[in-house]
Amino acid sequence: MTPPAPRPAHPPARTLTELRGLLAGLGSLPPTAEPAVGAAGPPATRGEVVLRGVTHDSRAVRPGDLYAALPGAHAHGADFATAAAAAGAAAVLTDAAGAAALAGRLDAPVLATTNPRRDLAQIADWLYDQPSRKLTLLGVTGTNGKTTSAFLVDAGLRAAGHRTGLLGTVETRIGDERLSSARTTPESADLQALFAVMVERGVTAATMEVSSHALAQHRVDGLRFAGALFTNLSQDHLDYHPTMRDYFEAKATLFEPARSAVSVIGVDPASGDWGRRLADRVPGALTFAPAPPADWWAEDLVVSERGSTFTARGPRGSAQVGAGETDPGGPGLAVPVRVGLPGRFNVVNALGALALLVAAGVPAEAAAEGIGELTGVPGRMERVEAGQPYLALVDYAHTPDAVETVLGSVRGLVEGRLIVVLGCGGDRDRAKRPLMGAAAARLADLAFFTNDNPRSEDPAEILVQMTAGVARAGTSAAKVTVIQDRAEAIAAAVAEAGPGDAVVVAGKGHERGQEQDGVVTAFDDREALAAAIASALAAGPAAPAGGRPSPAGGQAAGR
C-alpha cells in the first residue's frame, strides 16, 4: 500500500446528526426528526458523535473518522469494519448488504444507503468544507496526454503567479511538496482531503487528471471545476468499460455544465471523432486542433528533436464567453508558443493547455511563458543521454493510438532506423494488445516485445496476444523479437542501434517497478536503457549502418 493521503490539520468538526441531515438532503436516507445540518451548539457538549475525517480504507482510518465500507469487486468494505472501528472509526457508512453483515457486531453507528460510494464523495466535500471551491480547479481527461497536459497547465498557472497543486499519474504536488501518486485520480475521500490540505497551505489553483474510472466511480463528484480539458479518446480500459461508447460517456460527464464552468475539447480529426461528438453536445465548448476549423489552432509550426514553436491562434475574450453565447469577436489572439517537449502531438497538448488556461482567465502571455518553461515530463518522450550516437527515449505509450502517435513522431525526428521496445500490462484491456503489437511492428523497423507489469497474468500469454496482432496486420513478423525479460529486451534493442537511429522504450515511462504476481520488483526503464547503452558502448562500436535494413520512413503520418 502507498502511504496514506495527507489530511488537513484543522478539519471542521461535524456531528453524526449533521451527517444524517446531509444524507437526508441528498435523498439517501429518510428524513429524521433529529436536528438538521447546522444545528446550534458545540458538538462535544451535546454528547454527539463527532466526525473529523472520512476514508474508504480501513488501513487509513484515524480516530474520529467515518469509515465508508464500500462494496467492491474483490471484497466488501464491511469485512474490514471491525478493524476500522478498532482504529477509532466513529461511524460506518455502507450499503444494505454491509449493514446486514454488521448487524449486532459493531459498537459504532452504521448508516446504510443504496449508493455509499456516490454518497462518500458528497460527504467528503461537505466534511472538508468544499475545498475545491476555494481554489481554481482545472481538470484534464482523455485517453492520452492527460499527464502531459496537466504539467503544461500547471506550468502556466505558476507563471501567472499562482501557488499550485497538481494531481495525476506521475506525482501529487502541494505547492513545492511532492508526494508519490498511487493512481491517476484518488478516491473521493483522499481527493477532498488533499484539496483541504492545499487550501490550508495557500494553494490558489490546482490541476488534476480525471480518469474515466474516477468519473464512473464518483471519485470527483462534489468537485467544482473552473475548467475542464478533453485531450482525445481512443481504445483503452475496455476491461472496465463494456464499450467505447460507455468509456466516452464516462469521460463526457466531466463536461456537464454543473460540474465544469468552461469546457475545452480536442477535435483533431487524426484522433478520431469522439472530441467532435463531445463538443457538439457541450454548450459553449471551445475546441482546439492542429489546424482550423477549431477555436484554437496552430500556425507557423516548426517541429524539432527538442521541441516545437508555433503561433497559437485563438478567440479573444474566451474567458468571458458563457454557455450559449458567441464570442465577442474582433481580431483573434495570436500567441507565440515554444514547447520544450518533442513530437507534434505535444504541440496539440500545448494548444489544449493554453486554451484551458486562457479560458480560465490566465493571461495568454503568462500561459505561454509557463508552457515554454516546462522542459520535460518524467517518462514522456524522456531522453536518455549516455554518450550514444543515436536518440534514446523512454515514453509512456501504452495504448494503440499512443504507440502509433509516438512512433510516427519519432520517425520524423531521425534519419536512421526506428527500434521499439514494448509490452502490454496484465489485468488490463486485452483487446488493445494485438493493436499495440500491430502498430509497433508496422511503424518501427525493429520491435522487441517484452513484459510490462504482467500482474496476475501469464506473461507469455500476453506476448502471444501482442504477436497475434502482427500476423493479423499482415506486417512482417521478421521485425519482431520476443524477449520476456525487459532488461534483456532493452539491451537487445540497444545492441541494434547505430548512429542516426532511435530507440524508443515504451509503456512504463516514469514507473519504478515491474509488477508480477503481487510482487513489485524495482525497475526503471530510464536506468535500464542507460545501463544497456553504457555496456554496449563499453563492449565496442555498433554494427555499421550499411549492412542493416533500410528505414521504413514515410509510413507514418508523424503526429
Ligand SMILES: CC(=O)N[C@H]1[C@@H](OP(=O)(O)OP(=O)(O)OC[C@H]2O[C@@H](n3ccc(=O)[nH]c3=O)[C@H](O)[C@@H]2O)O[C@H](CO)[C@@H](O)[C@@H]1O[C@H](C)C(=O)N[C@@H](C)C(=O)N[C@H](CCC(=O)O)C(=O)O
Ligand atoms: C477497477 C477499480 O478502479 N477498482 C477500484 C475499486 O476496487 P474494488 O471495487 O475492487 O475494491 P475491493 O478491492 O473489492 O475492496 C472493497 C473495499 O474494501 C476496502 N478495503 C480493502 C482492503 C482492506 O484491507 N481494507 C479496506 O477498507 C477498499 O478500500 C474498498 O473500498 O475501489 C478501490 C477503492 O475503493 C480502488 O482502490 C480500486 O482501484 C484499483 C486498485 C485499480 O487498480 N484501479 C485502476 C484500474 C484505476 O483506477 N485506474 C485509473 C485509470 C488510470 C489511467 O488511465 O490513467 C486511475 O485513476 O488510476
Ligand SMILES: Nc1ncnc2c1ncn2[C@@H]1O[C@H](COP(=O)(O)OP(=O)(O)OP(=O)(O)O)[C@@H](O)[C@H]1O
Ligand atoms: N495528445 C496525444 N495524442 C496521442 N498520444 C499522446 C498524446 N499525448 C501523449 N501521448 C502519448 O501517450 C503517452 C501517455 O501520455 P500521458 O502520460 O500524458 O497521458 P495520460 O492520459 O496521462 O496517460 P495515463 O492514462 O496512463 O495516465 C505519452 O507517453 C505519449 O506516448
Ligand SMILES: N[C@H](CCC[C@H](N)C(=O)O)C(=O)O
Ligand atoms: N494508467 C494505466 C497505466 C498503464 C501502464 C502500463 N505500464 C501497464 O501497466 O499497463 C493503467 O493503469 O491502465
Ligand SMILES: [Mg+2]
Ligand atoms: Mg496520466
